[in-house]
Every structure is written in C-alpha cells, then in structure tokens.
Amino acid sequence: MSEKHDAPGIPTTGHVWDDDLADLTNPPPKWWMLGLAASALFCVVYFIYYPSFPISSTGSFTKGIGGWTAIKEMEADKGEVDAVRGKFETRLKGLTPAAILADSELTEYVKRSGKVLFGDNCAACHGQNGIGTHDKQGLFAPILNDDDWLYGGKIEEIHASIENGRQGMMMAGKDMLSATEIDTLANAVAKGQPNATPLFAEKGCTGCHGPDGKGIQAMGSANLTDKVWRFDSSVEGIKYTISYGVNSGDPKARVAVMPNFKEAGKLSDAELKKLAVYVYKFGGGQADAPAASKAPEAGVAK
Ligand code: HEC
Ligand code: HEC
Known part of the structure; x- marks a missing residue:
C-alpha cells in the first residue's frame, strides 16, 4: 500500500489498490446531496x-394527520362507478326489454354488467355464457346461446321464461303403451321421423308435439324432428323418456324445472329485464320481423 495515486492533494480513505486505484474522500455532488435531503x-x-x-402488536398504528384510509379511497372510487352505472340503471327502469334492446348504448351496458348477474343466478344450470352444462349435473337446462328454443327466442318470450319459470310436462307412457309400442315410437323418434309410425298420432303424441312432431312453443314440447336432444338421443334413452315422462310426477321421470325468479323475489324487475337482454345477446335471440327467414339448424344439442 502507498500514497501514490492520480489525484495528489485529495486525501484518501486509506484504501489504495495496485498503487494507483484509490478511495478518495471527495464529497458527493451537490445535486445528489439535495436529492438525499429532499427524500428524507x-x-x-x-x-x-x-x-x-x-405501535403495538395488536395492530394499532399511527393514523396520520391527513385522515386517509384505504376504505375511504375505495368508497370514493366506487362512488364514481356508481354514478356512471346509476345513469344507465335509471334509464333501464322505465323501458321494456325490447326498448332496451333497441338502444345500442344500453344494450352494450347490459352485455357488460349482466355477466355477474347471470353467473350468480343462472350459470350453475345453464353454464357460463349459456353454453350449457352438458347434463353433467342432470339438470337438463337448455343451452341458451344457440337459436334453438323450447319456449321461443323473441325477447318477450325469453323475458317470460326468466320471470315466470318454465316447466314442460309430459306424462309417463308406461301404463298407456305396451313395450312394443314404446319401442316402435322410440325408433321412429330417434330417426327424427316420429310420424313414420301411425302410433305417434294414435297415441296422442301429436296433441303436444304437433301434427308434424315439430313441437309447440306454448307448451315447450320439444321438436322431435330436428335431432336436437334435450335428454338422451339413444333409442334406450328415448324409450326411458317415453316410459317415465318429463316432470310427470313419476319417481323415475326426467326432471327439468326452470325456477320462477319473479316469485322467488330475489331479483328486481330491472334485473330480470337485464337478464332477458343479456340472454338474447348470447346470439340466439330472434327478431320480431320476418320469422321464417332463418332455417333451424340441425345437429346441435339444445
Ligand atoms: C335449477 C336450474 C336452473 C336455473 C338456476 C336457471 N334455469 Fe333456466 N331453465 C332450466 C330448465 C330445466 C329449463 C327448461 C325447462 C323445461 O324443460 O321446461 C330452463 C329454461 C330456460 C329458458 C327457456 C329456454 C328455451 O329454450 O326456451 C330461459 C330463457 C332460461 N331458462 C333462462 C334462465 C336465466 C336467465 C336464469 C337465471 C336467472 C336461469 N334460466 C336459471 C333450469 C334452470
Ligand atoms: C302433455 C303433452 C305431451 C304429450 C302428450 C307427449 N309429450 Fe313428449 N314432451 C312433452 C314436453 C313438454 C317435452 C319437453 C320437456 C322439456 O324439455 O322440459 C317432451 C319431450 C319429449 C321427448 C324428449 C325429446 C328430447 O329432445 O330429448 C320425447 C322423445 C318425447 N317427448 C316423445 C313423446 C312421444 C313419443 C309421445 C307420445 C307417446 C309424447 N312425447 C307425448 C310433452 C308431451
């Protein structure tokens, strides 16, 4: 170690390496010192x-003289959001679902704000975004994002489904039909040609499913010609449906009940309207205008 280095006259801290690399005691630049003082x-x-x-282990702390709390900040933020929502919510209240649908700004608002509402109340049965649960839970709730409707896909019909609930009924056939008759009917239905057997009309199936077997929306009776299945598409499965019925009261009946949300009182009128618009906007909603313009798609599950 020696005192030889490039800046003679400036004292060193005493650390010098290789004779010419020294640790000088220059003060730091002024701007740096000012910065240090300012940050302190x-x-x-x-x-x-x-x-x-x-202050203590019980969680108390100095409160600060500014009165700031995280809760107050959150409430202020929430207040801003509520103010924006409030405007839309007030407009919604006075409108029918069809009128909401006609207003693109409101529809956009419902599309965004309806997600939580649908997730909390409907998705357990109908699946997130109405894609269905594919009967993993045996709830038999229909897919809502296609254009295949039991009770109709017009905005008023969707609204009515949600407000009042739906519960299709088909009685158990096992006491009225012989095993051979059930077999014949099931095979015809499985092919999507219920009228291939005269039994379909003779046994009164047409009374609910219509003379052409295409279903009657007022009854929610399934279309038996489109190969879109509510329950089970196998011949065995169809025999089961015909034997025990749907919501028939028979202990083995297929159960498919859409709850009555208005009666349950859990959702407000505005929320029920929002849900109707939200479901319509899954993409399967049908306009009032030329009804016959769109051919029903076959081969998709209901
Ligand atoms: C407990 C399960 C369940 C819940 C919860 C439920 N649904 Fe349903 N939903 C059903 C079933 C089952 C049907 C079919 C009823 C039938 O087959 O008669 C149905 C039918 C419908 C229909 C008529 C579909 C058609 O094809 O015509 C709409 C629309 C609907 N639900 C919307 C909703 C909305 C919106 C919610 C939430 C507010 C909801 N559902 C909550 C089970 C449920
Ligand atoms: C009282 C009215 C009524 C009568 C009579 C009736 N059905 Fe039904 N049927 C329904 C309803 C309603 C549904 C749909 C239930 C639902 O989706 O909740 C249905 C559903 C079905 C299904 C299930 C379709 C699917 O997509 O899984 C089959 C199969 C069926 N009916 C066959 C028949 C046959 C065959 C007869 C005659 C023996 C018959 N039905 C008589 C009302 C009836």
Missing part, C-alpha cells in the same frame, strides 16, 4: 400525513 424530508412528511407506523 419526503419520508418524514409522508409518515406524519399518512397512516404509517405500527
């Missing part, structure tokens, strides 16, 4: 103004 001052002010220092 900032810390002191911040500590006094905001809640900062823990």
Whole structure:
C-alpha cells in the first residue's frame, strides 16, 4: 500500500489498490446531496400525513394527520362507478326489454354488467355464457346461446321464461303403451321421423308435439324432428323418456324445472329485464320481423 495515486492533494480513505486505484474522500455532488435531503424530508412528511407506523402488536398504528384510509379511497372510487352505472340503471327502469334492446348504448351496458348477474343466478344450470352444462349435473337446462328454443327466442318470450319459470310436462307412457309400442315410437323418434309410425298420432303424441312432431312453443314440447336432444338421443334413452315422462310426477321421470325468479323475489324487475337482454345477446335471440327467414339448424344439442 502507498500514497501514490492520480489525484495528489485529495486525501484518501486509506484504501489504495495496485498503487494507483484509490478511495478518495471527495464529497458527493451537490445535486445528489439535495436529492438525499429532499427524500428524507419526503419520508418524514409522508409518515406524519399518512397512516404509517405500527405501535403495538395488536395492530394499532399511527393514523396520520391527513385522515386517509384505504376504505375511504375505495368508497370514493366506487362512488364514481356508481354514478356512471346509476345513469344507465335509471334509464333501464322505465323501458321494456325490447326498448332496451333497441338502444345500442344500453344494450352494450347490459352485455357488460349482466355477466355477474347471470353467473350468480343462472350459470350453475345453464353454464357460463349459456353454453350449457352438458347434463353433467342432470339438470337438463337448455343451452341458451344457440337459436334453438323450447319456449321461443323473441325477447318477450325469453323475458317470460326468466320471470315466470318454465316447466314442460309430459306424462309417463308406461301404463298407456305396451313395450312394443314404446319401442316402435322410440325408433321412429330417434330417426327424427316420429310420424313414420301411425302410433305417434294414435297415441296422442301429436296433441303436444304437433301434427308434424315439430313441437309447440306454448307448451315447450320439444321438436322431435330436428335431432336436437334435450335428454338422451339413444333409442334406450328415448324409450326411458317415453316410459317415465318429463316432470310427470313419476319417481323415475326426467326432471327439468326452470325456477320462477319473479316469485322467488330475489331479483328486481330491472334485473330480470337485464337478464332477458343479456340472454338474447348470447346470439340466439330472434327478431320480431320476418320469422321464417332463418332455417333451424340441425345437429346441435339444445
Ligand atoms: C335449477 C336450474 C336452473 C336455473 C338456476 C336457471 N334455469 Fe333456466 N331453465 C332450466 C330448465 C330445466 C329449463 C327448461 C325447462 C323445461 O324443460 O321446461 C330452463 C329454461 C330456460 C329458458 C327457456 C329456454 C328455451 O329454450 O326456451 C330461459 C330463457 C332460461 N331458462 C333462462 C334462465 C336465466 C336467465 C336464469 C337465471 C336467472 C336461469 N334460466 C336459471 C333450469 C334452470
Ligand atoms: C302433455 C303433452 C305431451 C304429450 C302428450 C307427449 N309429450 Fe313428449 N314432451 C312433452 C314436453 C313438454 C317435452 C319437453 C320437456 C322439456 O324439455 O322440459 C317432451 C319431450 C319429449 C321427448 C324428449 C325429446 C328430447 O329432445 O330429448 C320425447 C322423445 C318425447 N317427448 C316423445 C313423446 C312421444 C313419443 C309421445 C307420445 C307417446 C309424447 N312425447 C307425448 C310433452 C308431451
């Protein structure tokens, strides 16, 4: 170690390496010192103004003189959101679902805000975004994002389904039909040609499913010609449906009940309207205008 280095006259800390690499005691630049003082001052002010220092192990702390709390900040933010929502919600209240649908700004609002409402109340049975649960839970709730409807896909019909609930009924056939008759009917239905057997009309199936077997929307009776299945598409499965019926009261009946949300009182009128628009906007909603313009798609599950 020696005192030889490039800046003679400036004292060193005493650390010199390789004779010419020395640790000088120059003061740091002024701007840097000012910055240091300013940040120290900032810390002191911040500590006094905001809640900062823990005082005890029970969780108390210095509250700060500014009165800031995380809760107050959150409430202020929420207030802003509520103010924006409030405008839309007030407009919604006075409108029918069809009128909401006609207003693109409101529809956009419902599309975004309806997600939670649908998720909380409907998705357990109908699946997120109405894609269905594919009967994993045996709830037999129909898919809502296609254009195949039991009770109709017009906005008023969807609204009525949600408000009042739906419960199709088909009686158990096992006491009225012989095993051979059930077999014949099931095979014809499985092919999508219920009228291939005269039994379909003779045994009164046409009374609910219509003379052409295409279903009657007022009854929610399934279309038996489109190969879109509510329950089970196998011949065995169809025999089961015909034997025990749907919501028939028979202990083995297929059960498919859409709850009555208005009666349950859990959802407000505005929420029921929002849900109707939300479901319509899954993409399967049908306009009032030329009804016959769109051919029903076959081969999709209901
Ligand atoms: C407990 C399960 C369940 C819940 C919860 C439920 N649904 Fe349903 N939903 C059903 C079933 C089952 C049907 C079919 C009823 C039938 O077959 O007669 C149905 C039918 C419908 C229909 C008529 C579909 C058509 O093809 O015509 C609509 C629309 C509907 N639900 C919307 C909703 C909305 C919106 C919610 C939430 C507010 C909801 N559902 C909650 C089970 C449920
Ligand atoms: C009282 C009215 C009524 C009568 C009579 C009736 N059905 Fe039904 N049927 C329904 C309803 C309603 C549904 C749909 C239930 C639902 O989806 O909740 C249905 C559903 C079905 C299904 C299930 C379709 C699917 O997509 O899984 C089959 C199969 C069926 N009916 C066959 C028959 C046959 C065969 C007869 C005559 C023996 C018959 N039905 C008589 C009302 C009836």
